[in-house]
Amino acid sequence: MPGLGTSFGRGGATTAQQDLANSDAILIMGSSMAENHPVGFQWVMEARERGATVIHVDPRFTRTSAMADIWVPLRAGTDTVFLGGLIHYALTHDKVFREYVVHYTNAATLVRDDFQDTEDLDGLFSGWDEATRQYDPTSWKYREAEGEGLTPADPTLQDPKCVYQVLKRHFSRYTPEMVERICGVPRDVFVKTAEAFTAASGHEKTGALCYAVGFTQHSNGVQIIRSAAILQLLLGNIGRPGGGILALRGHASIQGSTDIPTLFDILPGYLPMPALGPDSLDLQSYVAKNSSQTGLWANFDKYFISLLKAYYGESATPENQYGFHWLPRISGDHSHFGYWLDMADGKMEGLFVMGQNPAVGAPNARLERRALAKLKWLVVREMVETETAAFWYDSPEISSGELATEDIATEVFLFPAAGSAEKAGTFTNTQRLLQFREKAVDPPGEARSEAWFMHHLARRLKARAVGDARPRNAGLNALTWNYATEGRHHEPVIAEVLQEINGRSLPGGELLEGSAQLKNDGTTACGCWIYSGVFPSPGRNRANERSPKGYLGHGWGFAWPNDIRILYNRASAAPDGSPWSERKKLVWWSEQDRRWDGLDTPDYPRDLSPAAPADLRAGIGVTALGGQNPFILHADGKGWLYVPTGLKDGPLPTHYEALESPFPNAMHSQQCDPAAQTMARPDNLYADSPGDPRYPHILTTYRLTEHHTAGGMSRTLSHLAELQPELFTEVSPELAAEAGLDHGAMARVVTPRGEIVARVLVTQRMHPLWVQGRRIHQVGLPYHWGYRGLVTGDVVNDLLAISEEPNVRINETKALVCAILPVAVETERA
Amino acid sequence: MSNPSPPQDPREERLAEIRREAEREGTVKQRGVRPAGAPFPIASAETGYYGIPLLKEPAWTWQIPLYFFVGGAAGAAAVMGAIANATGADRRLVRDARFIAASGAVLSPALLIADLGRPERFLAMMRVFKPRSPMSMGVWTLLGFSGAASATAFAAFLRGRYGPSLPLRVLENAGEAASLAFGLPFSNYAGVLIGATAIPVWNENAGNLPMHFAASGVGSAVGLLELAGHQKNRALQAIGLGAAIFECWEGYRIESRQLPKLDPLKHGPSGRLVRAGGVLSGPVPLLLRLISGFGKGPRSQNLRRIAGLSAIVGSIITRYAWVQAGHASARDWREPLGNNDKTDG
């Protein structure tokens, strides 16, 4: 999550859902939280009942809007403009929490003289290379004072090159008029919203911002999150009770699956995966590249070497650079879309699909299904026979004759998987909280846990590699793999895995109490440094603790890092260490005990006094930041309004239209995020942009409370399937009248990738918007249906294109263009 | 909140009009949104909850209305038989009335049990005696009546076969008295049964349904006896006349009251049934009986037979009609919401 990572330091929600109850205003944008996070939403309701203003910004009026005080309909794909508008409003209406901003953000820092803004270059930042279609980010960096290697700053925020002034100029055109013009939000509605949200700022008040995939699934998703981060930093809302940015994660433990990633480009704890290149030739250069002198990343080598020790045990020695060379290297785009397109081109032999149903859930699902047919083998571990598992005999391609079962050579292995109640393990939820869950019942029949499968697969692979001297097997042979097993089915003891993640000292093997104990000399092993402390002693699995105390629920589960519930909470106190206000106190410096104290675990060295001076030049690690810099993962300890390094598409968010849009970019002539990748090809076509006359409407996709994602877990259960039994498309009465759609009849929705048929739900909850001088209609489609299960429907993702946001390679599901037509003869449901 | 200054564009105006119309009507009649199958539905004080019925329709099968008919006729026949016996009327008439009552006594429980979702649990009815439950009272009445009517018939049969004896006489007389006692409520409790429910068209008529059903039962009992060969009996003619007159009045009452609750009695399939049943139970037998009064010959007797038949058919139809009306009434969401301000027509 680089949007939050680059802004604050860690790629996780800065706050906990319980804490929303303390907010004075809650801005929910890019999520229908009530529908998709109903349990967490109870704290929004609590805040609302206590008098907080709840604002929902969404193209549709959803169940979340129904709970809000203000609903703002906006054109899908224009969030940067709306948030930019709020930033502009805060900057121009004296709503900035100045003391906070001056001390805790990089507002005062000066940027290089050769930095040029999108405002100067008509939509591009300096450093753009048209040939490689990439930025050279050098000019985005901070100015370096002659010779000293230190960054100069202007605490008066007057210097035209200080971040604050750069920001002001950058957002000067994000006026209410511009918001109205681009987002279609009536000016007075915008101003009402801006007043309400910016009022929740200052010593006595805080506001929170919640988002989910309505932000992320855009071609400039990371920059949308960046806008939110800037807004919250300006309002002084990070690290304080009732403030923060709550990134609402998706699947159970999707947070966990980025912490200990299933991604190709990071290692556990957000350590970057080494790439093929000069930076990663040896351990030393790799560590040098990724560590910094000041801040927490001064410890990079400790985290990384401890990880290698966890992987390779005794085989990892200083002599062999702790096995650094055994790690694979990134040689290209190995993300989902990267390898799936390779698969479509016949470049892959086999695939494991575990806990995923891409035949329905992945964009351009038609392409994805057809690609499956090019594999030699496919392993699906599932609880039900999903569309993905059955693609070779039951799919639209088979029914249409495009593919024939006889011609598909893919050998499909369907393994029954144990469900979450049928195995032990942890979930890491949206607020970075690890919760251990015991097995409730044995899995039926042949079903086994993922851990069982991976454990025994690894054992067998290792057994085969023994004595095989080929270099490719060196890492596999060195890998430690000695988990004990238990029970009839020899399930690995999951607590042991968690202990390995927690870390041990070597060679003694004592469990570590936290990442502070990690060493860079091979005397500690730790599977994921941010989780360290979850299992501090043999009898104490903190993820399994169930006695909550206090409003943040300490004692229930374990929040990484160090059980901190609200990150960067040093910022809840003024620079002198006293709370900003009694009402909003969280963590404070106790002069008496000479330590940080409070309602949460301090996200700061316990005894680093506010009076301690910063020494960025000579100091090392977090202490070098001194006592007044809460964002300890950043080398300067500041929250970054401006991101000098770490992003591929610019240091500041700027408005780009979606890859497919009915409108030209009204801000500048750069239509889309220049660094975003369309992956356009004949089986992944795009509409002309802007304004393809064939596809006049905006299409957005989303979820319903009643179903879960690709439907394998909800369309197969009668109690859920009956609640939303059929795919439907939501349209406004106006669009229905214009397009000739009947409520309850069928409509065809068409994009360049394909077309589907859905029932029409005419509802006044959909509003046409007035954008750039014309009416624009938005078509809504929930995407849960497929061709199997108790209730079936067309696959909405057949309509979507594969594309990649430049930083996280997520695709655009939220803003596309489409046509919608009535189906002349009502298609009978099968 | 205002819209972002849309220009004075006729298309804009039209869109605004569409939304206003949608808001008002829950449907848009402009090109496009024709209410197909389901109109674009709304839930409001005026429209109820998408027009979904608030009440549940009766769950009864075809046996129940037939049971109402059989019970009505049998009960009335038992009463008339007993009174005829007491007043010393024709023995044959008494015998036939008892036979009708006894047949009903056998048929009624069979029909009632057949309708149960769990027929094997019929006996659960005997766990309790609940004066506030018309169904409970009805079941006990049915049991009493069935026992009494069949005992009477049985005793009479034995007497006919083996000659009179004291015990048989006692049994016969006691049975007859009990048949009378149980036959009275049995002939009309179905009116109470459906009257004291939540179904608007039924409970609106709670005060006259028992009388209506009694008259219907009496009419059909008379008809059955006439068909059995008593087409010359003047007492029956008088009783039949009375029943037909009552049914005419009942029909008039239904037709003349302008209550939307009564719509199912006048409109739709159930309305047609009610009318058919009413005409066959009231005016037709009344007329036929009056005409038959002018003669004495076989023609007149035939007319009475037809009158009797008409009352029987009318009675059967009437029971089905009322149950159907109950269905229609339960389906009408407006009634229980008090939203039915539309008057007859």
Place this chain on the structure above:
Amino acid sequence: MRVTAFLTDSTLCIGCKACEVACKEWNEVPDDGFDWSGFSYDNTGSVGHSTWRHVKFVEQAPEAGLGGNDPDLASWTFSSDVCKHCENAGCLEACPTGAIVRTEFGGVFLQPDICNGCGYCVVACPFGVVEKRPGDGRAFKCTFCYDRQKVGLTPACAKACPTESIQFGEIESLRLKAKERVQELHARGMEDATLYDAADSSVGGTHAMFVVRGDPRAYNLPPNPECPTVYLKKAWTSSAVAAALLVGGSLIAFLADRKRPSR
């Protein structure tokens, strides 16, 4: 045993249907069929034999700038419906087998091992709650989670509700709470908030109370429900009159016929 009740506060309901699903899970209620209704997001329609908790979705035209919590406009409201557990319960009064009883918690419980499927309770419920299940033959409705309450557990629906829209507790304190809640909503400018508990009708109050915004009729809550026992007097009187007429009429007819022998 304490007498319990539900207070379902529609102003806190997010329409997640967790209550509906939890009820079905706990009570193993079969599905309702898989038909799309077109009635907002409600595809199960009403409470009945296969849905004991049911969430209603009432849509009114929303406006930009106004969320559903705005005092002026309740634009999309959700309300979770359930058996009312009437103080004077039509179903209980009507049941000829005694299958329906009042429990020690004040709820109205239908004993599935006694019900013989006579169907009389179905037409006796003024709220259209209890219904006969085809195939099974018996009538079914919310049990008030008698089995859970017996062992001190909260009913499944209330337990599952994330926002405390369904509150469960001792009835008198809930009645008080309900009144206070309505007053509070009024004070917040939601003049249209009302308490629905059928206290002023022959139903005599319910163990399932509802706070809703706007007219309860939009949620199919009847303004004047009647416990059908109120019609008993009229009906039995009519029955007695009919009996008297029958006896009197027959007597007169047969006596008159005897006086003038005609054969």
